[in-house]
Amino acid sequence: MRHFDLVIIGTGSGNSILDPRFDDWNVAIVEKGVFGGTCLNVGCIPTKMFVHTADLANAPAAGARLGVDARLTGVRWPEVRDRIFGRIDPIAEGGRRYRAEECANVTVYAGEGRFVGSKRLAVSTGSGEDEVITADRFVLAAGSRPIVPDVVGIEQVGFHTNEDVMRLAELPRRMVILGSGFVATEFAHVFGSFGVDVTLVARSDLLLRGQDLDVATRFTELAERRWDVRRNRKAVRAERDGDVTRLHLEGPDGAEVVEGEALLVAVGRRPNSDLLNLGATGVTTHPDGRVVVDCHQRTEVDGIYALGDLSSPYQLKHVANHEARVVQHNLLHPDAPVSTDHRFVPHAVFSSPQVASVGLTEQQARARGVRYVTATQQYAGIAYGWAMEDTTGFCKLLADPADGRLLGAHIIGPQAPTLIQPLVQAMHFGLDARSMARGQYWIHPSMPELVENALLNLPLDD
Numbered sequence: 191m192r193h194f195d196l197v198i199i200g201t202g203s204g205n206s207i208l209d210p211r212f213d214d215w216n217v218a219i220v221e222k223g224v225f226g227g228t229c230l231n232v233g234c235i236p237t238k239m240f241v242h243t244a245d246l247a248n249a250p251a252a253g254a255r256l257g258v259d260a261r262l263t264g265v266r267w268p269e270v271r272d273r274i275f276g277r278i279d280p281i282a283e284g285g286r287r288y289r290a291e292e293c294a295n296v297t298v299y300a301g302e303g304r305f306v307g308s309k310r311l312a313v314s315t316g317s318g319e320d321e322v323i324t325a326d327r328f329v330l331a332a333g334s335r336p337i338v339p340d341v342v343g344i345e346q347v348g349f350h351t352n353e354d355v356m357r358l359a360e361l362p363r364r365m366v367i368l369g370s371g372f373v374a375t376e377f378a379h380v381f382g383s384f385g386v387d388v389t390l391v392a393r394s395d396l397l398l399r400g401q402d403l404d405v406a407t408r409f410t411e412l413a414e415r416r417w418d419v420r421r422n423r424k425a426v427r428a429e430r431d432g433d434v435t436r437l438h439l440e441g442p443d444g445a446e447v448v449e450g451e452a453l454l455v456a457v458g459r460r461p462n463s464d465l466l467n468l469g470a471t472g473v474t475t476h477p478d479g480r481v482v483v484d485c486h487q488r489t490e491v492d493g494i495y496a497l498g499d500l501s502s503p504y505q506l507k508h509v510a511n512h513e514a515r516v517v518q519h520n521l522l523h524p525d526a527p528v529s530t531d532h533r534f535v536p537h538a539v540f541s542s543p544q545v546a547s548v549g550l551t552e553q554q555a556r557a558r559g560v561r562y563v564t565a566t567q568q569y570a571g572i573a574y575g576w577a578m579e580d581t582t583g584f585c586k587l588l589a590d591p592a593d594g595r596l597l598g599a600h601i602i603g604p605q606a607p608t609l610i611q612p613l614v615q616a617m618h619f620g621l622d623a624r625s626m627a628r629g630q631y632w633i634h635p636s637m638p639e640l641v642e643n644a645l646l647n648l649p650l651d652d
């Protein structure tokens with residue numbers, strides 16, 4: 191039985207832990223899927239390559255209003271798809287080859303890991319025979335996977351998830367998307383822009399309902415102009431009839447049916463902890479399946495760490511990367527561990543319009559009884575937004591009226607993920623709203639004046 195100094199399960203963020211400081215460690219990496227994990231292969235990176243392409247496909251329609259007549263004459267889906275994965279796949283394979291062939295201290299196991307005892311992992315290698323390996327330390331970085339909702343017949347209809355929808359052989363004429371969060375709204379933008387008729391089925395009253403209420407409301411209003419949005423619907427049954435998938439819904443007006451040539455399921459992701467038989471090694475999980483870790487990313491078992499979607503309350507790549515850096519430090523310096531900082535985790539939804547957010551929403555501030563004031567600045571009210579003739583975007587801020595400390599920031603509109611970053615910085619480094627607004631130049635006429643004016647609008651105590 192081979193024994194290692196360290197075994198890493200999962201090659202998404204887990205793979206980034208190894209740097210030259212680990213060159214004299216005997217390490218095994220276990221990966222059951224494609225090297226590089228979700229973000230590279232089926233998540234952040236390819237989706238944003240499709241989103242960028244979708245934004246271009248949308249440009250002619252947006253131009254007409256401003257007197258620029260252009261026409262979208264077609265989207266060459268097979269070329270778009272192959273261009274994107276022609277860039278992604280070699281990176282995944284290159285990463286695997288580098289670890290397997292060029293890192294003398296690293297053994298790559300291509301198979302599924304499953305604990306069979308205390309710090310004992312069985313790896314299925316496909317040959318029928320499992321290999322059991324042991325280690326002093328483990329890093330659990332096994333990520334998450336799409337949830338399949340409890341809908342009668344769904345397993346039989348051949349639904350898609352983010353794992354395969356970006357590699358469709360051809361664009362469907364119509365697509366039904368079940369879900370109303372990040373994945374659903376990003377893919378609705380992509381496929382809708384490419385000419386697919388999108389029907390979005392939301393269980394809730396609002397799309398992106400985790401966002402600040404004003405943002406979610408505005409996003410939902412705009413989405414209803416682009417896609418066939420069915421809100422407050424419960425999907426009860428799915429069936430396939432030739433090329434068509436039908437989804438039977440129950441809603442406020444009773445039963446109805448939506449249909450399309452493709453069905454995309456995007457109703458959230460669950461941690462892969464259930465695949466690891468963690469009980470055998472003493473690692474515990476929360477009721478939602480997340481591995482229990484402390485602020486140093488340590489599980490309850492000495493020497494076993496966890497990170498990313500497997501354990502985090504945030505299923506975001508920048509969070510998984512941050513947690514991987516914490517684990518990396520703590521493996522090297524177990525007697526001087528550093529902590530994870532989850533205080534101000536931003537996120538962005540790359541749909542259309544774009545959305546970005548950090549800190550408390552107004553509904554969270556109210557529920558927590560926090561004293562706050564808010565201010566909202568429309569894009570239309572700053573020079574560049576006015577020049578663009580934007581009529582729907584805004585920046586909303588929440589701050590402590592006593593000291594001007596920012597509590598939350600929410601932007602919906604062009605370049606929202608970029609515009610939010612100075613606000614993330616202000617929150618991290620404790621910069622108050624007044625100093626931030628008045629203590630520096632803001633380039634005129636540029637988009638960040640949106641942030642400047644939102645800050646100036648805050649009704650802070652004198």
Ligand SMILES: Cc1cc2nc3c(=O)[nH]c(=O)nc-3n(C[C@H](O)[C@H](O)[C@H](O)COP(=O)(O)OP(=O)(O)OC[C@H]3O[C@@H](n4cnc5c(N)ncnc54)[C@H](O)[C@@H]3O)c2cc1C
Pocket residue numbers: 199200201202203204220221222223224225226227228229230232233234235237238301302303304331332333334352373462465466497498499500504505506507508509510
């Ligand atoms: C469509 C989509 C778009 C996204 N876009 C963004 C975005 O724009 N920005 C952002 O911040 N986040 C985004 N995310 C979220 C982001 O991709 C994840 O938060 C991040 O990739 C999680 O990284 P991880 O290392 O925890 O897990 P992963 O990258 O999923 O890595 C886990 C790896 O472990 C392997 N594995 C699992 N179980 C086992 C086992 N038992 N044995 C061996 N190997 C195993 C898996 O095959 C996988 O390769 C997106 C997610 C999706 C689905």
Ligand SMILES: NC(=O)c1ccc[n+]([C@@H]2O[C@H](COP(=O)([O-])OP(=O)(O)OC[C@H]3O[C@@H](n4cnc5c(N)ncnc54)[C@H](O)[C@@H]3O)[C@@H](O)[C@H]2O)c1
Pocket residue numbers: 339340368369370371372373374376391392393394398399424425456457458459504505506537538539540
């Ligand atoms: N831009 C980004 O950073 C990005 C992009 C994609 C995914 N992600 C990450 O991946 C995670 C998963 O994305 P997601 O969109 O799958 O999940 P999500 O949690 O964002 O949204 C899931 C939605 O599905 C709804 N839902 C749940 N069960 C349902 C059912 N049976 N029928 C209809 N609707 C149902 C929920 O109410 C929720 O609104 C995100 O939370 C996010 O952390 C991030």
